[in-house]
Amino acid sequence: MYNYLNNVNSPKDIKKMSTKELDLLAKDIRKFLVRSVSKTGGHLASNLGVVELTLALHKVFNSPKDKFIWDVGHQAYVHKILTGRKDQFDTLRQFNGLSGFPKECESEHDIFDTGHSSTSISVGSGIACARDIKGEDFSVVSIIGDGSITGGMALEALNHLGYINTNMIVILNDNEMSIDENVGGMSKHLSAIIKNSTVNKVKDEVEKILSVTPGGNILSKTASKVKDSIKGNFTLQECAFFDSLGITYVGPIDGHDIDEIVKTLEKAKQQNGPILLHVITKKGKGYKFAEDEPHKYHGVSKFDIKTGLKPSSSKSISSVVGEKLIDLATKDENVVAITAAMPSGTGLNKFSEIYPNRYYDVGIAEQHAVTFSSGLAKAGMKPYFAVYSSFLQRAYDQVIHDIAITSKNVTLLIDRAGLVGNDGETHHGIFDLSYLNNVPNMTVMAPKDTKELELMMDLSLEIEGPMAIRYPRGSSYFVDKGKYKPIKVGTYELLNEGKDIAILAIGNMVKQSMEAVNILNKSGINPTLVNARFLKPIDEKLIIDLVKNHKYIVTVEDNVLTGGFGSRINKFIIDNKLDNEVINIGIKDEFIPHGDVNILYEQCGISSSGIAQQIESLLR
Numbered sequence: 001m002y003n004y005l006n007n008v009n010s011p012k013d014i015k016k017m018s019t020k021e022l023d024l025l026a027k028d029i030r031k032f033l034v035r036s037v038s039k040t041g042g043h044l045a046s047n048l049g050v051v052e053l054t055l056a057l058h059k060v061f062n063s064p065k066d067k068f069i070w071d072v073g074h075q076a077y078v079h080k081i082l083t084g085r086k087d088q089f090d091t092l093r094q095f096n097g098l099s100g101f102p103k104e105c106e107s108e109h110d111i112f113d114t115g116h117s118s119t120s121i122s123v124g125s126g127i128a129c130a131r132d133i134k135g136e137d138f139s140v141v142s143i144i145g146d147g148s149i150t151g152g153m154a155l156e157a158l159n160h161l162g163y164i165n166t167n168m169i170v171i172l173n174d175n176e177m178s179i180d181e182n183v184g185g186m187s188k189h190l191s192a193i194i195k196n197s198t199v200n201k202v203k204d205e206v207e208k209i210l211s212v213t214p215g216g217n218i219l220s221k222t223a224s225k226v227k228d229s230i231k232g233n234f235t236l237q238e239c240a241f242f243d244s245l246g247i248t249y250v251g252p253i254d255g256h257d258i259d260e261i262v263k264t265l266e267k268a269k270q271q272n273g274p275i276l277l278h279v280i281t282k283k284g285k286g287y288k289f290a291e292d293e294p295h296k297y298h299g300v301s302k303f304d305i306k307t308g309l310k311p312s313s314s315k316s317i318s319s320v321v322g323e324k325l326i327d328l329a330t331k332d333e334n335v336v337a338i339t340a341a342m343p344s345g346t347g348l349n350k351f352s353e354i355y356p357n358r359y360y361d362v363g364i365a366e367q368h369a370v371t372f373s374s375g376l377a378k379a380g381m382k383p384y385f386a387v388y389s390s391f392l393q394r395a396y397d398q399v400i401h402d403i404a405i406t407s408k409n410v411t412l413l414i415d416r417a418g419l420v421g422n423d424g425e426t427h428h429g430i431f432d433l434s435y436l437n438n439v440p441n442m443t444v445m446a447p448k449d450t451k452e453l454e455l456m457m458d459l460s461l462e463i464e465g466p467m468a469i470r471y472p473r474g475s476s477y478f479v480d481k482g483k484y485k486p487i488k489v490g491t492y493e494l495l496n497e498g499k500d501i502a503i504l505a506i507g508n509m510v511k512q513s514m515e516a517v518n519i520l521n522k523s524g525i526n527p528t529l530v531n532a533r534f535l536k537p538i539d540e541k542l543i544i545d546l547v548k549n550h551k552y553i554v555t556v557e558d559n560v561l562t563g564g565f566g567s568r569i570n571k572f573i574i575d576n577k578l579d580n581e582v583i584n585i586g587i588k589d590e591f592i593p594h595g596d597v598n599i600l601y602e603q604c605g606i607s608s609s610g611i612a613q614q615i616e617s618l619l620r
Helices: 011-015 019-040 045-049 051-060 077-091 120-134 152-164 185-211 216-244 258-270 288-292 317-331 349-354 366-378 389-404 432-437 450-462 509-522 540-549 565-575 597-604 608-619
Strands: 067-070 140-145 168-174 248-254 274-280 335-339 359-361 382-388 411-415 443-445 467-470 493-496 500-505 528-531 534-536 550-560 581-587
Touching (some): 019 077, 019 258, 051 168, 216 248, 258 274, 317 349, 317 450, 349 359, 382 389, 389 411, 432 443, 432 534, 432 565, 540 565, 581 608, 597 608
Parallel strands (some): 248 274, 335 382, 443 467, 500 528
């Protein structure tokens, strides 16, 4: 099935192959990727786009002596295949299987753990400086996308790299996409370089034709002068930014021409100082469905190769948020939506179409997004910043400094809270309750289900000051118990009245705790269950009533235990000198690996059975 890939078990096998053989190997790899990812799910389009580039890297350099640092790392599947892991690809992103990102513990060829964008140049320059101090001799190559390079951290790293002037290669993998279309000045600049490069290639072809056409020499010379004039002027334009930083720009280079990439890398390897190679690739190359709709094939679930991805039959929680935000914007003309390069992931696509003048995609710039939102709020708008929990971590200072201190009227819609599954440590949202718990002036909510999420968004229109609503990844869902009523700030919901033990569950853990109560009922245990939908403020009156009538108080959260919801309840009980035994159920202070969410719930003890088991142990 794979005539060439079957013979590749390490980077050494690449070095023996001719350009023609590498081209055939590239076809094998694309077939392998499509077949493998269709069974496991994963990041497909980005990996299909870097096949030739990855082959060229391993042809020219000697991994792991030479260091490859992949920005984000979701495009490192080909690198993993070439470094002895192709036989493990049926375990990709599965519990105890291959990670979907580079992992130092997985292979010596994975130089650095990655998962978030715009970090590779910083890491690479640090490794290069350490090399220089130690007097070692190896190459450092950071591979970064055109979306990631717009991130503030990447620009800071480029600025520093040009200043220290160390030997390092930055490969800008430009497919004019991150997950969605790129935005911003840098994106426009890179697009202009590509466009003008294409113009020059066309002029070269015209010149060739004219040179062999009767009477064409004069036209050819004239065209050549025009071309040189344009090219001369444009070279200054296209290199001005990187040259001003002290970084040599080379490109654009065809990212699917192995021979051209290899020759360019060989030259770059010999040059002194930092070099940026601008490589043009096509996201999704080789699989028609991914080529036509690369954004849909960025991160995919299992699919049928012949028919491609099927539309989901269920509505995602993110899409519900997007629709509700449209509803709020219709009611209030001051409502504004902000995303950091994630309109489809956070459900804001439709909002951008219906209210384009009140929608902002700021690119991969979470820090800017938060402070930009505070500026909008200062001027009387009602901004909603939709962002993944793990990505909001990058803007913690701005949340404190620019929103909370002056109590700006900004709402953070925190998507992918809790355990997200197959993307692993870098994407789990298990710290937000802890880091927001310690921010004054902030209201923090977590709904039990999709309907309560919508009610919380209604509430956000009514109250002033900074707010955060955190919710999980996945399909829209509704719990059976409890009537849906408008929510008042700092009020909990009593779902089940029992005796001896009271369970306070927050957010997505309400559903798990309801199922745990059913399990406990079969053992003759009838706990009280409370939907503790506010991290802050807490419902002090209800908690006082609970501690009077229950010996044991149990808190349940899908967040690390230190500093989270349980910690807040513990502090309240201690501060009020209440004599109750408290048990906190949540995620221990450790990083959780990738795997199916249900498996991870079991491992962390926050599945319904795990919650029930811990409560039974407490009573025993």
